[in-house]
Amino acid sequence: MEHILKKIKEFDTIIIHGHYRPDGDCIGSQYGLMHIINASFPNKRVIITGETSDYVSFVGSPVILEDEALFDNALSICLDCATSERLSDKRYDRAKYSIKIDHHIDVEAYGDYQYVDTTAPACAQIITEFYLKFKDELVLTKEAATALYVGISTDTGRFKFDSVNSRTFNAAALLVDHGVDLGYIDNQLSVETLETLKLKGYCLSNFKTTENGFAYIVMKRETINEFGVSDEDAAAQVSTISTIEGCPVWAIFMEYPTEIRIRLRSRGPVINKLAEKFEGGGHAKASGARIHNWSELDNFVLMADELVKKFKSE
Numbered sequence: 001m002e003h004i005l006k007k008i009k010e011f012d013t014i015i016i017h018g019h020y021r022p023d024g025d026c027i028g029s030q031y032g033l034m035h036i037i038n039a040s041f042p043n044k045r046v047i048i049t050g051e052t053s054d055y056v057s058f059v060g061s062p063v064i065l066e067d068e069a070l071f072d073n074a075l076s077i078c079l080d081c082a083t084s085e086r087l088s089d090k091r092y093d094r095a096k097y098s099i100k101i102d103h104h105i106d107v108e109a110y111g112d113y114q115y116v117d118t119t120a121p122a123c124a125q126i127i128t129e130f131y132l133k134f135k136d137e138l139v140l141t142k143e144a145a146t147a148l149y150v151g152i153s154t155d156t157g158r159f160k161f162d163s164v165n166s167r168t169f170n171a172a173a174l175l176v177d178h179g180v181d182l183g184y185i186d187n188q189l190s191v192e193t194l195e196t197l198k199l200k201g202y203c204l205s206n207f208k209t210t211e212n213g214f215a216y217i218v219m220k221r222e223t224i225n226e227f228g229v230s231d232e233d234a235a236a237q238v239s240t241i242s243t244i245e246g247c248p249v250w251a252i253f254m255e256y257p258t259e260i261r262i263r264l265r266s267r268g269p270v271i272n273k274l275a276e277k278f279e280g281g282g283h284a285k286a287s288g289a290r291i292h293n294w295s296e297l298d299n300f301v302l303m304a305d306e307l308v309k310k311f312k313s314e
Contacts, residue, residue, distance in 0.1 A: 014046045017092055018030050019088060029148070030079055030147075031059050036144045050089055098113075101126060104281075124147075128148050145180050200237060203240045217237060218297070263288055264282075
């Protein structure tokens with residue numbers, strides 16, 4: 001972390017990157033770090049580049065940086081992204097120096113320097129601990145604390161995933177002490193549109209389960225269009241079937257224009273190895289993968305069912 005702070009001090013322009021289809025941790029980490037740097041070093045120019053997320057737009061709404069010349073003498077910091085392929089703005093390599101900060105399994109050491117802590121359940125926890133380590137030099141504003149709390153709480157399923165550790169609660173307590181309004185955040189994250197609620201009803205009526213206990217939702221384009229929801233809200237329905245008794249692994253198969261993305265979750269079995277067989281990866285209990293057409297669905301379901309069967313027999 002000393003090296004990261006050294007580089008932040010060294011550069012006048014800092015560009016913060018996130019991954020495509022960003023989640024709360026991605027956006028929260030980006031804006032949390034931006035607010036910390038702005039408050040600590042007001043003469044620096046800090047720019048966030050990337051895609052936005054309607055779900056956490058109350059934290060901030062990034063856009064892709066248009067002026068490429070800004071990269072030439074800048075520091076690029078890439079957050080919450082295991083591979084350069086998943087960055088929404090891949091021009092980190094145009095920067096004079098680049099840093100990767102992440103909590104996923106380290107499958108690609110991109111950038112000039114990498115700081116990866118797989119024991120942290122959220123990248124926002126790493127940024128919070130970065131502040132904590134250098135709190136005599138850095139400033140944590142209410143805006144930064146709010147962004148980081150959103151990142152931690154969303155990536156831990158409101159602190160219920162088994163990746164949560166004592167450091168997570170220490171970080172959350174620190175953020176609350178810096179002005180986080182818990183009621184406001186809960187309201188922002190909990191309110192759903194009528195269209196989303198109707199889609200949730202559809203998912204509860206149409207999910208499928210296998211013999212051994214793999215539950216899944218098939219979300220085709222026509223369904224998304226029929227309910228008039230965003231891709232982000234549709235993909236979030238993976239949590240709708242997270243509490244089925246006897247189904248410790250569940251997923252949503254989400255159809256995009258060029259591929260079918262899989263959000264895979266678990267309450268027990270390690271699933272990232274399965275995801276890696278389908279061009280994906282991630283955490284032991286929360287991973288992503290993809291198939292290229294619906295004919296590949298049965299094979300994935302079969303392998304997931306076998307994974308659950310093996311887990312229950314052990």
